[in-house]
Amino acid sequence: MVVPSVPENELERLADLLSYDILDTPAEEELNEIVQLASDVCNTPISLISLIDDKRQWFKARKGLDAQETSKEFAFCAHAIHGNDLFMVPNALEDERFWDNPLVEGRPDIRFYAGVPLTSAQGHNLGTLCVIGTEPATLTEEQIRALQILAKQVVTHFELRKNNRHLTEALKTVDKQKEELSSHNKTLTRLLSIIGHDLKGPVENLKQLFSLFVSAKLSKEEIDSLAADLNGRLESTSDLLGNLLSWATSQLNDASLQSDKFDLHDIAEEQLHRIKGSAVAKGNSLLNKVKKGSVITADRDIIRFVIRNLITNANKFTSEGAISVALEESEDLSRIVVADTGQGMSQEAIKALFNWNDRRTTAGTLGEKGSGLGLLIVRQFASQYNGRLIIESEVGKGTKVVFEMAKDIDMEPSTD
Template sequence: MGAATLPANENDRLKELYSTELLDTPHEQEFDDIVKLASNLCNMPISLISLVDTNRQWFKARIGLDVDETNRDISFCSHAILQDDIFEVADASQDDRFSENPLVTEAPSIRYYAGVPLVTSEGNKLGTLCVIDKVPRHLTEKQRFALKVLADNVIKIAELRIKNRHLNYLTQTQKRIISILAHDVRNPLASIKSVIEFRKSDLLDEVEASEMMDTISLQLDSTIDMIANVVNWGEMQLKFDKFSFESVMLHDLVKSISGSEALNAHAKCNKIINDVDKQLVVRTDRRVIEFILRNLMSNANKFTENGTITISAFKQGAFTIIEVKDTGVGMPQEKASQLFLGTGNTTTAGTKNEKGNGLGLLLVKEFIDRMGGSITAESKPGEGTCFRIVL
């Protein structure tokens, strides 16, 4: 008995198989009906929709067989996915490839096998629609045709689900982009408007006005950069891409982000401290980590007055630890532990009654989760809050 060789495109094949999200899911009527019809049309006791995984074949639908999976190395279907047409074994007991196979010598005592590869539009063979009998036989031309049509329908159902999932994702992403822009752009523009009004009402002297106008210029540049950053992130999401990892000098990135909070920090007499080592390099998605840190720094400033906001980072084995710590009003630890749950949370106004909708922290949590990291918050009333990110 010899195990089948691996397809030349095995990595791409497995990647597309996993993208269907069919493995280890409950039985579903539309797939069950296909194997029932295949069994009936071919007049055979066993029919399967078999998905060939790394070390196993798993049955999305089955009739006439009581197990959900078998090892790949004894799988008939692992041979079938190497073919471009129906793979047919007339009598397995007389075939050198299968005569000693435990699926032949023991239950279910396979003699006849016919499997049609499930070929995606990308050309990957995810598994088979197969029929099995316990006696030697052959398919008629009509049965072969029917089996191919049913196999095509299995793939059409799977690919239609992926497209529907993608469309739903795009719709949700478009809504999310609008929310991000509203959340992140509102506060900077409001602070700029306030400074302009102070100037018009002569509440600022000439020196103060000059200093503020310089800061406004920096704020405008940073806000424009932020909008571009969010738009870029949105484009990445709409393309349904994975993260784009690169080497990021974290100190320089924090320095750049600090500019966007300079005006707000000044207005609340807060000092932003960049305590990140200048040589620290993080392998991450620049756009995503910038979005995360920008939101955490903005949140820290919201709840801090006449204090400090410190950004630090260090390596711990294979992990990078990033902390955003403030000396603000803080909160009970019980509340801090619920910040990222997204259920039943009500937003709290800042020390200057700044408004918010809680979206920023939820997006931060979502992105960190997607990057395989984690975030926690530690806080004490009157002492401040520390957000800790592990990447």
């Protein structure tokens, strides 16, 4: 037996074969009909569409044979792919290349073989369309021509199948891009709405206050009062802008969440210190209940944003009370808990917090203004972490807000 040699362009041929993504795929009716027709035309009990990879011949379609594949070293087709014309063995018992081949000595008892290479658009022979008989034989010119035509039909089917797959993938890409564009358009529309709804008023108020300052018609007491008012409005407008930019960035940025490892105690301490001045002015005590060394894995900037917004809200609605930040953990979840002893909310008020199109805000204990945007963004961040934003509140007794996030979501490694 002569073992088939390796084609000179084997690496390129195999790469071309794999590009069709056809190996080990289910049978297809059109190809089954071609092998049936090949057997009928050539009067053979067996007909195959055989594809040769690096170690085997695998049958995409077969008639008269139970095996799905055979070893490449025994494959007649592995010899046939070395040429571009019909490869025919009239009597395998009289051919020194095949007389002692296991497929000749045993089942399927090959005596006659004729195979036409399946040549791809790139010029590589992927396999053959072959017919096999158990008695010595030969083919007429008409049979050879018919087999060659059928082989071309097999390659045409392969090419159409490949093009359809590429088209399907391209359409999926287009659909994804359309979804992303639609999402971005909705984000931009909402962004413009927020700017018009939430920023226009504060900016106009600031312009009026500045006009009063430059009018030089105010007393010192009036200037001091306006200065305090101006400072408060600047702080609330600054917070709104920060929230708006954070939300817009999270919506328009397609990157995955960053995977940072950090001590939550330090982030909580940093953000509590940030509101210390306004908390003291309102008689509120601040308590960091997150234990030192409470390392979590999350996007540091998002967690900073979440804690800042939740404690700012707590301070807004609390006077002569207490505000705390804590961490609760289970096997699957991490929960950042911000609690206060402030004025609390009714269940109806809680339900109304998350209406993007009809956001209603309540003035704080000192008349502080807000946009209601921060809490909506925090809830969106919770959903990105496969978690929830849970609010428990009772009028006159305070509020507890839980930012819940799953521990097993996919995140991009931090570049810090």
